[in-house]
Amino acid sequence: MKFTHTLTVPAAAALALFAAPAAADTTIIHAESVIKDAGSEPTGRATVTVTDGRIVSIEDGWSEVPEGATMIHLEGKTVMPGMIDLHTHLTGDPGGDFWKEATEPDDWGVVVGAKNARLTALAGFTTVREAGSAQHTAFSLRRGTAEGLIPGPRIVAAGPALAIVGGHGDVSGFRPEINELLDSGYTCTGAVECAEKVRLASQNGADTIKITATGGVLSQQGRGLEAHFTFDEMKSIADTADTLGLKVMAHAHGARGIEMAAKAGIDTIEHGTYIDEQAAEAMVENGTVLVPTLMAFQGISERLGKGIYTPVVEEKVRAVAETARVFMGKARDWGVTIAFGTDAGVFDHGRNAQELSLMMQQGMTAREALAAATTGAAEVLDMTNEIGRIAPGYSADIIAFDGNPLTDITVLEDVDFVMVRGRVIE
Numbered sequence: 001m002k003f004t005h006t007l008t009v010p011a012a013a014a015l016a017l018f019a020a021p022a023a024a025d026t027t028i029i030h031a032e033s034v035i036k037d038a039g040s041e042p043t044g045r046a047t048v049t050v051t052d053g054r055i056v057s058i059e060d061g062w063s064e065v066p067e068g069a070t071m072i073h074l075e076g077k078t079v080m081p082g083m084i085d086l087h088t089h090l091t092g093d094p095g096g097d098f099w100k101e102a103t104e105p106d107d108w109g110v111v112v113g114a115k116n117a118r119l120t121a122l123a124g125f126t127t128v129r130e131a132g133s134a135q136h137t138a139f140s141l142r143r144g145t146a147e148g149l150i151p152g153p154r155i156v157a158a159g160p161a162l163a164i165v166g167g168h169g170d171v172s173g174f175r176p177e178i179n180e181l182l183d184s185g186y187t188c189t190g191a192v193e194c195a196e197k198v199r200l201a202s203q204n205g206a207d208t209i210k211i212t213a214t215g216g217v218l219s220q221q222g223r224g225l226e227a228h229f230t231f232d233e234m235k236s237i238a239d240t241a242d243t244l245g246l247k248v249m250a251h252a253h254g255a256r257g258i259e260m261a262a263k264a265g266i267d268t269i270e271h272g273t274y275i276d277e278q279a280a281e282a283m284v285e286n287g288t289v290l291v292p293t294l295m296a297f298q299g300i301s302e303r304l305g306k307g308i309y310t311p312v313v314e315e316k317v318r319a320v321a322e323t324a325r326v327f328m329g330k331a332r333d334w335g336v337t338i339a340f341g342t343d344a345g346v347f348d349h350g351r352n353a354q355e356l357s358l359m360m361q362q363g364m365t366a367r368e369a370l371a372a373a374t375t376g377a378a379e380v381l382d383m384t385n386e387i388g389r390i391a392p393g394y395s396a397d398i399i400a401f402d403g404n405p406l407t408d409i410t411v412l413e414d415v416d417f418v419m420v421r422g423r424v425i426e
């Protein structure tokens with residue numbers, strides 16, 4: 001392994017000697033209007049210049065195309081920064097057959113993920129946070145889209161989620177020896193072991209740490225939706241991640257689990273279904289952000305009563321449906337910061353932008369929803385200088401569509417043009 005690795009570097013260098021001197025790769029985009037960020041009004045006709053994957057300038061009117069530059073003429077289209085989904089599972093498609101975990105190799109997740117990465121990008125999402133996937137599958141996808149080998153968004157990946165033994169995120173529902181065989185290696189008990197698993201995730205390539213702080217809806221475990229990790233375990237995970245410069249995202253449904261995670265210093269609460277005022281207060285005090293994944297609830301309720309889910313899951317889905325229609329609005333009223341994430345994979349990939357309407361149904365303005373999916377999400381990722389705006393120096397993550405999302409958010413469900421890091425997605 002090491003031998004072939006040392007060979008590739010001189011080989012690449014030798015090739016470069018014979019290649020033409022690197023001319024800057026420039027693309028000129030003519031847009032009918034540009035929404036530079038969620039706080040701005042659409043401009044009139046404008047030209048966006050992209051060089052080597054970065055935005056160089058935004059100028060009024062349609063400028064001439066310099067020799068050697070590529071021109072993309074988007075007459076009639078509105079141009080906006082690409083959207084960011086903080087909660088996807090690219091390596092999986094919706095399905096109720098939990099036993100597939102025992103029949104499908106991890107590699108299959110990369111194949112499925114390559115298909116979904118393209119669909120996600122075409123839907124206008126130029127960055128996603130992979131919120132839990134088998135072993136190194138998301139890391140392979142991350143490299144694939146970064147190097148342009150497969151079309152797709154920039155991927156910030158958690159890798160396997162940390163879970164309690166037998167809890168949501170661990171395997172459950174099989175006979176003991178099968179559970180044991182399918183163990184991801186990322187369950188932990190006690191502060192020391194949990195710290196170790198954060199370090200293991202970091203060692204293996206995680207950009208962020210995902211934990212399942214409470215029970216979940218779609219797993220076979222029927223142990224409720226409250227806190228499953230102890231406070232000491234969550235605190236150890238948050239503190240250890242912090243020393244490594246990693247943020248922690250916690251799947252959490254029950255109010256006391258949300259409160260505990262916020263107090264332990266976890267950065268984002270995923271789902272947050274049963275949030276109450278006390279939990280919201282803890283989130284506000286600790287600067288914890290809510291990623292409500294309303295599409296997850298939408299997706300799973302569409303699949304109810306079709307014999308897709310096992311009885312234990314079906315029961316949990318029905319119990320959660322009513323609350324799912326109101327909890328984000330309550331959190332917003334209590335002053336919790338909300339960022340965009342969908343849980344794509346629980347529903348079909350490519351429908352991500354439908355989350356925006358669901359957020360508005362719970363009280364957000366179009367501008368707030370747009371910010372949640374651009375600048376707000378970029379802040380969660382510590383990437384505010386890189387993504388979420390059309391501005392000089394930013395990554396050329398650009399989408400185009402008909403209409404104005406500030407007056408009709410659903411125009412974002414039909415995106416016509418997508419560029420990720422300067423590459424057009426086809």
Ligand SMILES: [Zn+2]
Nearest residue numbers: 087089131343
């Ligand atoms: Zn999820």
